[in-house]
Every structure is written in C-alpha cells, then in structure tokens.
Amino acid sequence: MRRVYRRLAVATVLSVLIGSVWNSYAEKVKLVYQYNWYGSSTIEDAYLELIELFKTDNPDVDLELLRGSSGGTSPDRLITAIAGGTPPDVVQFERSIVVEWANKGLLLPIDNLMKISVKSSWLPGSYSEVSHAGQTYGLPWDTDLRGLYWNKSLVAESGIDDSRGPATLAELDDMALKLTKREADGRFTQLGFIPWLGNWYAVGWLYAFGGALYDPATKRPIVNTANHVRAFEWLQTYGERYPVGAVGAVPHGIDKGKTAMEAHYIGYGRIIEASIPDLEYDVGEVPYPEFGQNGTWMGGTAHVVPLGARNMEGAALLLNWLARREIQAVWCRLSASLPTRTDAIPLIVNDLPDYQKKMLRQAEVAFGRPPLWYPAIYNRTSEAMMSVVQLLSAPKTALDEAQRLLEIDFAAVFGE
Template identity: 25%
Template sequence: MKRKIWSVLTAVILILTLLAGCSGGAGEDTGNTAQSPATNDSGSGQTNNGDAQPEPGNDPVTISFWHIHSDGDMKDTMTELLADFMKQHPDITVNELGINFWDYWTKLSTAMAGGSGPDLAMNDTSTLQTRAESGAILNLNEFIQRDSFNTEDFFPVLIDKMKYNDGIYGLPSDTDVRVLYYNKTAFREANLDPEKPPANWDELAEYAEKLTVLNDSNLIERIGFSPALGNIHLWMLAWANGGDFWDDEGKPTYDRPENLEALQWMKTVQDKYGVKAMSAFNSQASALQHSPFIAGKAAMIVDVNNLYTDIKKYAPDLDFGVAPIPYTKQPATWSAGFDYEIVNNHDDKRAAAAWELLKYLTSPEVQKKIHQVSGSLVSNMKAAKAPEFMADPVWEMIVGQMEHSRFIEYIPASPSWHAELDQVVQSVLNSGVDPQKALQDAQKNAETKLKNYVQTK
C-alpha cells in the first residue's frame, strides 16, 4: 500500500503537524495495554523544557505508543514485539494504540495539540522539522550521548532527516526507494536482451516503443513505459538530469533548463501514445486489483520496493528484473518514510522509558523481524543488509539504490510544493500545456508563496 500513499500522506499531514506545536501534559491514553508483569504508574510528573533528560528511574512507569498498524500481520507483530520489550523491561508498561492509516494523522495531531499525545509516536519523516522547531518533540542528543548510541547504523539519508539545528529529534523506522521493474518475458518478445535493462533516457524511450503492444482498435494492450504510471515524478528525473527545484537558500529554481529538459522528455514519451489511448489504458489499469506491471499490462514501471513484495505474493512466477532508474547525468531516486519520535509531554520519567522503547524498535533484531513480516525497507542498515536478505539479488539491488536516494526538500514557505508540481506535470501530459510556460508559471507561484511567507515571519 505504501507506494500509493506517500503523496497523499504529505498532503494530509503537512498542515496537520503544525497543530502539534503546543503539546502540553499528556492526558489519559485510550490504547490497549499489552500484558506485562509491571503495574501502572503514570510517572514522576517532572517537567522539561524541550530537551530529553536521560535519567531513567527504577520505579514502574506506564507509557503510550501510537502507530499506524491497526490490523493484520504488522499489528500482531507489533503487539508481540511490545510484549517482548516489557519482559525485558519489567518496570515499563506500554499502552499500544494502532490507528488506521487514514485516520492516524488527524488523531495524532489533534491529540498532541490538545496535550494528550502519546509518549512515543510513529510519524512522517518529511515533516519532522515542523515538530522539532515548535518543541512538540524532544531532542534526543543527551540520550544518544549517554548510551553511546550509534546513529551510523542507519542509512545516512534517513538519519540526516532526523536532524534539526544541532539536535536529533527522532530515529527512522522504515523507508522506501524507487527502482525500475521490467518484464523479462516482454523483453524477449521484443527481441531485447532481458539482462540489459535501459540505462539512460534515450534507451528507456526506445525500449518503451518496442515493448508497446496495440490491439486491433489501435489502443494499448501492453504499454512499454509511461511517466504517468507507477511512482516516477518530475523532481526525480530533474535530479537525474542535474536539476533541482530549490537552491541551498530555499529559493525556487523551477525554471532551470535541466528541469525543463526532464519535463519535455516526459511529454515526448507520453505523446507517442496519445491522449485517447492513454485515457482508455488508465481506465483499464484503474480497474485492476494490482499494479499493471503485475497484471502484465506494463512492460516497465518505476515503483517502490513494496512492489517486490506484491509480486512475490500475487505473481510469484513473473519473470522480471530490477534496475536503477535510467538517468542522463547522475543516478537518482527518492525515498519517503516513517520515524519514531518522543513527544514532549513534560515528563522526564516517561521520556526516558520511551527512549528505551525507541532503541528497542530500531534495533537490528527487531528491524529484521519487521522486514520479514512486511517486506519493508527498514532503516537500520544492519537489518536491511543482513546476509540472509542480501542473498536475494533483487533485494540487494534495491538496497543498493539507497546510496543515490534523496528526500523531497521540506520548504516551510511551500510545504506541499511537490504535490503542486505533480499537477503541473499532469497539465503538460494530459492537457497540452507548454512545458516551458508551465514551469515559468510554477516558478512565479513559488516566488509569490516565498514572499508571502517571509512577510508573515
């Protein structure tokens, strides 16, 4: 499901996270308490001023932990893991609350704003900065230093997203990364070498044309490749072409020539199919229960690592390969993800207990269990790169792409800029808007937002 929800996720919670800036003392938790030999005690009631105080006590303490796993295998796994944690820490009782993904972000933001948030919360990595800046979550530096906790165990791109000013405000849970999936059977049918996927944009466009199959009505029976399918976006192609949409000072650079080249390439590939044929194909694809790649309707697609899990489950006999996303100037892909954050509930004792749970959930052993159940790309490299997982060449290639991955920039003046950019792309691909004009208009819009934001500061 993750590959379909990241853009929705950021659109829903970028604004909601701003509500969490005034979290007060924690209220009564509504979650289920897993069985534990510990008794309940809400803690010492001591307060802090935003930095975690790493002085755990020996008296029993009860903490709450919220996450997005409300049912299914991951909910069962999380409950089992928490029971194991409490056996190891008999002085800590964990009240667990798993909330449906679509309801989670509103409930979490509302609870934090009202002072009744959990002690430890799963949250969206891309918006951590807003919560760190407002003081809604704790700086973990003192805990990390006290325990000599090694943050280098995590993928660098992920731990970097945990930083704000000189502090680390969370630990990454799991992430994803985008790669090119290609159908080897379709390659053979098109007289293409199934062991040589396209490496650059020219080859990708050439292969796409050879792999496309039309029916008697001149409509698409199997599409070779479309930039409108899967999880490919303009910013990623622009990065691969040496472009970018924001400079180091947070100023927009939408109209850079490298960005225009990327958008023009997307339009050129899409125009080969025509609006009518693509519309008909999209209607068929939307009716499928799975990705059009799994259904054999797309010969190549850029998508997240979770597609591999779906292939193994729904199309185990599919003969396919994975490869880096074709590029022009430099390898590029992008990631999104979740992390765990200690909510600033002004209680040192509960914060210290939450830190113990945070360490446990991100440990190699626990992260390996999570991967085994969900197939997700966990953040701890010792787990993600465990020999038993890396023996799979598909997984090895997927993990290797984290070296080239980036997160979408968080821009306070325009937190949903990437979602708006997707709309710009759609206007070019589907409505015939000129690419250069589209980016020029987007540049002006971004400049206006930045100007308005500066005036409000």
C-alpha cells in the same frame, strides 16, 4: 517472650517484602507509546509482536499503548494531546512531516537521548527527513526504495536482452518504442514504458535530472531549475509519442500483463506475484541523464518525542531499544520493510527475494523526502507533469507555476 520475638521477626520479614514490592513498583519506568501511526490492520500483528519483545527485554517498564488512527486522523489526535498536555512519550510517526512539525515546535530533539549518532549510522536519505536546524528530531524506522521493473517475457519476445534493463535514457527510449504495440486505429495493445505511470511520479524525474527539491538552509522549494525543466522537456516527448488518453485505455502495470517496463516501489514485486504468479520479471535502476543522478527516493516512518512528553527516561529507553540493529532487523522481517540503520542491512539481506536485493543496492543514494512532501510537493509537481504530457503547458511554464505555488505553501509553514 519467644512468641513476641517470633511476631517481630515475621513482621520484619513482611515489612521487607512489602517494602521491596513497593520499591520495585516505584522504580518501574512508565512509558506511553503510540504505535502504528496509520492504524493499519495489516501491520497491527507485527507491532504487537514487536511490543511483546520489548516487554520481555524490559520487564521494569510499565508500558501504556496507544494505537494510531486510520483515515488520516493521527496528526489531529496528536496535536490535541500536545495542546492538552497529555502527549505520548514516543510516537511512531510519518517521517516526511518530521521537519514541518519540528519547525512548528511540536517535536523535541532527540540527540541527547541517543547512545548512537543517528546522522552517521543511518541511511543519508532517512536522516535528511528527520534533521532540522542542526538537530535530530526523529529516529528513522523503516523505508522503501524505487527502481525499474521489466517483464522478461515481453522484452525477450521483442528480441531484446531480458537479463538487464536499459542503462541510459536513450536506451530506455528505444526499448519503450520497440516494446509498444499499437493498432492501425491508434489504440495501444501493449505499453513499452510510460514515465508518468507507476510509483516514481514527477518527483523521481525531477530528482534524476535536477537533484534536490528543497534547500534546508533557506527552507524553500526548488523545482524549476534548468535541469528540472529538462526533465519535463523529456517527459513531453513521451506525451507527444504516447497520448495520455490512448495510454489510459490500456490496463497498465506489469501486474496486468500489458506493460513491459515500469518504475515502481520495492513492494511492487509482491503485487506482481500475487496477480500473475508465473510471470518472470527483473529489476534495476531507473536510467538518468549523464548530467543527473539516480532519482530513486524513499518513504517510511520514524519515532519521535512530542512536545510535552513527560517521561524522557522512558523515551530514551525505548528509542535506544528501537535503534538497535538487531531490533531493526526483527522489525523488517515482521513487516516486510527495509531497515534505515545502515549496519542492520546485512542482517536481513539474505532474507530478501533476489529482486529486492538488487534494489537495495541503491539505498545509500536514495533521496529523502523534503518537508511538505504531501500534499504540496507531490500534488504541485504531479499536476505540472500531467499538464506537460497532455501538451497543455510548456515545461518551463508548468514548473514555474509549481514553484510559485510551492513558495506560497512553504511561506505559510516556514515564514516569509
């Protein structure tokens, strides 16, 4: 009889153990996460390290990983998955296309999944890129900013104070002229400042002079207001003074040693340091007119939940983990990017080089990119700018044509 009881006891224990294992397995949250939207090999290790941290913090999650695709194929791949009913639960996503995809019904709003208000806790520019029709369709992830770089040695050699940049457009124009060197035959040997070079683009000047390029209420572009035209009139004065062809013959860029000032993105400092390690440079705001505003703008990514995602519990878990200020700080240290959650910035600011600390002061006023940013807005406005600085078109004519073409582009996505 004792043997029978013993067997029953063992069987009971085994039953409890097996049951607990199965219950533990059954309770695991399943989650499919597509990371590294652009399939970049340079950022892959950073993502894998972040993912391991998530697994450590969330041992009850059964995480399946999908890597983003290089060569610009991630959008088509995701659309195919949505159409087939097998999308990932959370996708690291190009932030500038969130509104377009939300308007097409390809993304789900995340407001009800979040424990924190994205609108009130994230940088305004980053939130504008994920907000559509009063709802939030993405969690802003990382970002960059833009400002004016200058070569301190070239500035000092011209007898100009190299400890600060130009404060006004008039001062910028004057410094550009003094810092430009030209031979008698018209060849440039040094460029002071050329507004169409760098990583500021036409959009930066349109922002600085005329403000917003998109009206979310009407879902229409705005690139040809009177103040936008004033931006292109100013640009044309540079085209007259510094012919595009002659400028193009100079190896341009501060990292080439022949340019004194350039408007560029926050990562440009690393490029300069890699090219000319001992070059002294500084950064500041790009000047803007009295009637305008700082034209700095941001880029970056977000995390979204695609239409048809099957595990909203898992999506909410991952999104709220990614939203934590300390996780934003971890990612920025791993990827050398900037956080979009406002109160995460103090966690990383002391880790940044001095030039990035200075540029970071602009974060709260940086413009977010409107929908159809690339290729539509970027290409249409850049083509218009180059036509103007090459003296092929009048500023208003060029911008009116850009507006006409963009109206067609936006109507195709948002309707008439």
